[in-house]
Amino acid sequence: MKPFAIGVTKLIKDPASVIHFELQGTLKDAYVTFSKVADDELVVVSGVVESVHQGLLVSGEIKTRWQGSCVRCLEDASGVVKVHFRELFEPEGVGEEDTYHFDGDVLDLTELAKDFVVLELPIVPLCASDCKGLCVTCGQNLNEGTCDCTKDDIDPRWSKLSSLSDG
16 A cells, blocks of 8 residues: 555544544655655655545645755755645546545555645755855855955956946
């Protein structure tokens, strides 16, 4: 059985009931440009499923850890993804194409979990909010210390323009 699948026979037979769940598993290929959830990282999906007129309403929370490279200093960066969701699952072949669907007596939350995790991954990950980055001249990691580079205030491509203001 898939790690994020829930048997919903009880809900189909008794629409007044609810199912509480906590599922654990891994997601494959959950990434954006500079951050990802490792293929072996544990993902926890918990919540409740209830029957509604249009299908099954799933509400809950997804928690996992992400890793990546800091876009300022290129060191390792990591953090936690914690996202709340509320989504309608419609029976297969019914409803809109862009909604989630369930087939028969099984509700698979894998696609939902991956979608919500990927949307929460940082596109611009930082090792720390105050990361100083790298020196643009020598590449020194400025979080580890300063460098001996001189800082020109004027870009040499624009230096001729400074002579216009002297006259």
